[in-house]
Amino acid sequence: MNEQAPVTAGSPITSNEQTLLWFGLDPVWLIILKVIGIFVILVVVVLFTIWFERRVVARMQQRIGPNRTGPFGLLQSLMDGMKLAFKEEIFPTAADKAVFILAPILSVVPAYLAWAVIPFGPEVSIFGHTTPLQLTDFPVAVLYILAIASIGIYGVVLSGWASGSTYPLLGGLRSSAQMISYEIAMGLSFVAVFLFAGTMSTSSIVNGQTDLWFGLLVLPSFLIYATAMVGETNRAPFDLPEAESELVGGFHTEYSTMKFALFFLAEYINMVTVSAVAVTLFLGGWRAPWPISIWSGANEGWYPMIWFFLKVFIFIFIFIWLRGTLPRFRYDQFMRFGWKVLIPISVLWILIIAIIRGVSQEQGLTPTPLSITAGIILTVAVLWILGANVKKRRAKNLAENVIPEKFKPNRGGFPVPPLPGQEYRPARRTVVADVGATTGDGGSKTISSEEVHGG
Amino acid sequence: MSATSLLASGTDVGAEIVFWVCATLCVIGALGMLLSRKPVHSALFVALTMINLAILYVALQAPFLGMVQIIVYTGAVMMLFVFVMMIVGVDASDSLIETIRGQRWAAIILVLAFAGLLIGAIVNGLSGVPEPSLEAANSQYGGNLQGIAKIIFTDYIVAFEVTSALLIIAALGAMLLAHRERHTPKPTQEQRSIARFARYAATGELPGNLPPAGTYARHNAIDTPALAPDGSVVPESVPGPLQERGNVRPVDVAAEVEVDEISEGHTVVTVDDDEAGEQR
Numbered sequence: 225m226n227e228q229a230p231v232t233a234g235s236p237i238t239s240n241e242q243t244l245l246w247f248g249l250d251p252v253w254l255i256i257l258k259v260i261g262i263f264v265i266l267v268v269v270v271l272f273t274i275w276f277e278r279r280v281v282a283r284m285q286q287r288i289g290p291n292r293t294g295p296f297g298l299l300q301s302l303m304d305g306m307k308l309a310f311k312e313e314i315f316p317t318a319a320d321k322a323v324f325i326l327a328p329i330l331s332v333v334p335a336y337l338a339w340a341v342i343p344f345g346p347e348v349s350i351f352g353h354t355t356p357l358q359l360t361d362f363p364v365a366v367l368y369i370l371a372i373a374s375i376g377i378y379g380v381v382l383s384g385w386a387s388g389s390t391y392p393l394l395g396g397l398r399s400s401a402q403m404i405s406y407e408i409a410m411g412l413s414f415v416a417v418f419l420f421a422g423t424m425s426t427s428s429i430v431n432g433q434t435d436l437w438f439g440l441l442v443l444p445s446f447l448i449y450a451t452a453m454v455g456e457t458n459r460a461p462f463d464l465p466e467a468e469s470e471l472v473g474g475f476h477t478e479y480s481t482m483k484f485a486l487f488f489l490a491e492y493i494n495m496v497t498v499s500a501v502a503v504t505l506f507l508g509g510w511r512a513p514w515p516i517s518i519w520s521g522a523n524e525g526w527y528p529m530i531w532f533f534l535k536v537f538i539f540i541f542i543f544i545w546l547r548g549t550l551p552r553f554r555y556d557q558f559m560r561f562g563w564k565v566l567i568p569i570s571v572l573w574i575l576i577i578a579i580i581r582g583v584s585q586e587q588g589l590t591p592t593p594l595s596i597t598a599g600i601i602l603t604v605a606v607l608w609i610l611g612a613n614v615k616k617r618r619a620k621n622l623a624e625n626v627i628p629e630k631f632k633p634n635r636g637g638f639p640v641p642p643l644p645g646q647e648y649r650p651a652r653r654t655v656v657a658d659v660g661a662t663t664g665d666g667g668s669k670t671i672s673s674e675e676v677h678g679g
Numbered sequence: 680m681s682a683t684s685l686l687a688s689g690t691d692v693g694a695e696i697v698f699w700v701c702a703t704l705c706v707i708g709a710l711g712m713l714l715s716r717k718p719v720h721s722a723l724f725v726a727l728t729m730i731n732l733a734i735l736y737v738a739l740q741a742p743f744l745g746m747v748q749i750i751v752y753t754g755a756v757m758m759l760f761v762f763v764m765m766i767v768g769v770d771a772s773d774s775l776i777e778t779i780r781g782q783r784w785a786a787i788i789l790v791l792a793f794a795g796l797l798i799g800a801i802v803n804g805l806s807g808v809p810e811p812s813l814e815a816a817n818s819q820y821g822g823n824l825q826g827i828a829k830i831i832f833t834d835y836i837v838a839f840e841v842t843s844a845l846l847i848i849a850a851l852g853a854m855l856l857a858h859r860e861r862h863t864p865k866p867t868q869e870q871r872s873i874a875r876f877a878r879y880a881a882t883g884e885l886p887g888n889l890p891p892a893g894t895y896a897r898h899n900a901i902d903t904p905a906l907a908p909d910g911s912v913v914p915e916s917v918p919g920p921l922q923e924r925g926n927v928r929p930v931d932v933a934a935e936v937e938v939d940e941i942s943e944g945h946t947v948v949t950v951d952d953d954e955a956g957e958q959r
């Protein structure tokens with residue numbers, strides 16, 4: 225591991241932040257090129273992700289998904305975007321027009337801004353100029369990502385308020401409460417990484433994972449981040465702000481055309497952003513995973529971009545998988561989980577990590593094995609306690625609600641289905657059988673009674 | 680030169696541009712906060728000012744302070760303000776009626792005095808103060824972040840801890856004030872569901888959602904009442920405002936005839952539009 229070197233007075237940058245020396249040297253044309261590159265990559269990735277999500281969810285639901293526009297339906301999201309651009313603009317009468325227009329912009333701009341500090345790869349040569357595959361970096365880059373995310377929440381809140389309608393307001397309030405609560409757990413999960421990396425700059429954090437990914441070193445933080453990032457992006461099973469069955473569409477109910485497209489774009493960019501942050505902070509960033517990393521050229525030149533996007537798309541697939549699998553949380557359960565489970569465990573874990581770091585510095589030990597062991601123990605313990613809680617609640621439920629042996633279809637005065645263990649007595653049902661079809665005298669029908677099985 | 684120093688070197692043209700753009704936006708934000716009628720607009724202008732202040736901090740070699748400014752003030756404090764305003768009301772705008780006599784004049788005099796004081800201090804400060812630079816402070820411990828950490832956790836540790844205790848006390852106080860003891864346990868989802876069905880058994884009150892207008896009816900327009908599976912009309916399915924205005928479309932006679940025919944055991948009857956018209 226990258227041990228924290230003693231701070232030497234007078235040196236401009238500590239040893240952990242060596243990679244910061246890469247930045248601030250680009251000529252203007254290269255900066256513009258990088259900006260355009262990031263913009264194009266994000267748009268293409270979003271179009272691809274929308275298509276990917278629709279296809280994968282379709283497969284999970286025994287459907288095929290969009291397959292008409294272009295090869296494998298790949299151009300579907302592009303066409304949808306163009307359709308949105310040409311639709312009629314609608315402004316609700318009660319809307320606050322200025323804020324109504326501002327909100328989608330406030331949503332989409334921060335989504336792009338966060339990518340300024342995401343490292344795509346190491347130093348490469350572009351037109352004879354050696355430069356890192358990253359727009360810029362500075363000592364507080366990860367805090368910058370958090371700050372930009374908190375500006376992005378304004379887009380959601382303001383769209384809810386400016387629509388002048390009930391559902392958007394409720395959706396906006398919900399999602400901002402959700403994003404703020406889960407941002408705390410998210411920020412806390414970064415702390416352990418900062419402690420081990422000794423820096424908050426993204427390129428240096430990737431540099432610090434040369435031997436071991438932080439995801440393994442600070443396992444509980446990684447798991448907490450992976451949970452919080454789903455809540456932060458308002459995705460299923462935490463998609464309460466857009467709960468179709470309760471709030472129509474949540475904060476963007478009143479939006480149409482390009483403004484809706486901007487929200488959609490921002491949502492998907494955010495999904496890619498949190499995945500990229502997870503990869504950068506916990507899974508070695510652009511560094512090649514183990515079997516590939518044996519090849520010495522894997523971490524040089526342009527190849528790392530492949531590993532980076534592979535890892536990002538694994539996260540995106542998990543996002544889609546979650547959406548295809550899990551039902552939505554209830555709001556109070558979701559909030560309780562964030563505040564009473566994720567945040568306390570984060571704080572406890574930071575305490576443990578700080579103690580491990582302090583003790584190993586005093587005793588001159590390497591903190592790596594201690595931290596990995598402690599992380600695994602804490603994870604198993606928390607999962608075991610949560611599982612035991614669920615079991616206890618189930619047992620209590622079973623003890624309280626004794627299921628009667630005999631099934632009464634009208635228990636309590638209203639029709640009920642049979643409970644587990646009860647035998648379903650088939651009801652007598654009247655069936656109209658078309659006898660005419662077999663006897664050939666057409667039209668005449670006999671009504672017979674027979675027992676119909678099943679439910 | 681690292682990215683930090685590039686962002687911040689005092690003689691840079693870039694820094695100059697950043698200052699003038701952000702300073703202008705700051706002042707616009709401050710004026711907008713004072714001059715806008717709707718509280719939410721005011722809050723947005725404050726957020727604008729704060730974000731630009733943060734950029735200025737970064738340009739002045741205090742990147743940590745800049746980021747914390749955005750996360751804490753823009754992301755949390757202003758968000759709480761916006762929250763409260765959204766809950767209080769969409770159209771709530773300030774009334775311009777003077778509640779205390781002479782308040783306006785007193786305010787103007789005080790503002791002028793304060794402005795004079797500020798301008799005097801700034802003019803005084805412009806001469807003889809060295810170019811602001813954190814270069815020395817930042818390089819002392821190897822970076823802006825390291826320097827701040829060192830100072831907070833050594834020289835100002837008491838102030839830092841007291842501040843955090845104060846914030847926790849405030850949060851606990853707010854919780855205490857808002858807390859209300861329940862006299863009865865909160866009904867669970869299961870209990871509410873059982874109660875709903877018991878009501879259905881006793882009074883016939885529908886336990887689920889009302890059918891949307893137009894269900895099973897001849898038209899799916901919003902003013903067409905839905906038909907229950909047994910063919911009876913569900914007048915509540917038409918939204919309240921339409922009922923108030925008397926805009927409920929009468930139920931199609933043809934549909935009723937058809938339902939009667941089917942429930943009497945006949946095969947499906949097709950009713951011509953003419954026939955339906957005669958019956959109507």
